[in-house]
Amino acid sequence: MKFQLKHLAVCLLIVAGTAAKAQTAIPASRLKTAEALVDASGVSSQLTSMYSNMVDVSSAQVPADKKAKFKELMMGFLSKYMSYSALKPDLAKLYAQEFSEPELKQITQFYLTPAGKKMTQKMALLQQKGMQIGQQKMQAHLPEFQAQLKKAFPEMK
Numbered sequence: 001m002k003f004q005l006k007h008l009a010v011c012l013l014i015v016a017g018t019a020a021k022a023q024t025a026i027p028a029s030r031l032k033t034a035e036a037l038v039d040a041s042g043v044s045s046q047l048t049s050m051y052s053n054m055v056d057v058s059s060a061q062v063p064a065d066k067k068a069k070f071k072e073l074m075m076g077f078l079s080k081y082m083s084y085s086a087l088k089p090d091l092a093k094l095y096a097q098e099f100s101e102p103e104l105k106q107i108t109q110f111y112l113t114p115a116g117k118k119m120t121q122k123m124a125l126l127q128q129k130g131m132q133i134g135q136q137k138m139q140a141h142l143p144e145f146q147a148q149l150k151k152a153f154p155e156m157k
Helices: 002-024 028-040 043-057 066-082 083-097 101-111 114-152
Strands: none
Touching: 028 043, 028 083, 028 101, 043 114, 066 101, 101 114
16 A cells, blocks of 8 residues: 555656646747747837836825835836846747747737737727726626625624
8 A cells, every 4th residue: 555655656746747847848949939929019018118107006105205216116126027028038938838839920920910019009008998897897886796795704794
């Protein structure tokens, strides 16, 4: 019995290690194609815009005499750890894991068309408006959800 459990444990470790290695083994050509897609997708300009908005929102509650320093520190932090150059390899790997090389090329070709370029320009706005729609829907139906919670968990007030 002990031998069987040890044998099973070793087999599981080998399988887990093999699966992890298989997930990380991305052909260099696919990774390079994914990097081209990330470049074409406009992520760089989207990040710049998003970080600017994030800093503005985050600094809204900071006292006026500390706001400039707060913004400087936050932008420095984002630039250091969340810059396009810092994120690009991870983003490329993410795309390379999810799409085949021909798919990556097709998506990149789309982003290089006038419609694809317009899509990248409008994406942040579309996402923002989409979140607003979701928030409005939640707000409109929040009393119903709260009633369901009270019914399901009467001990919680």
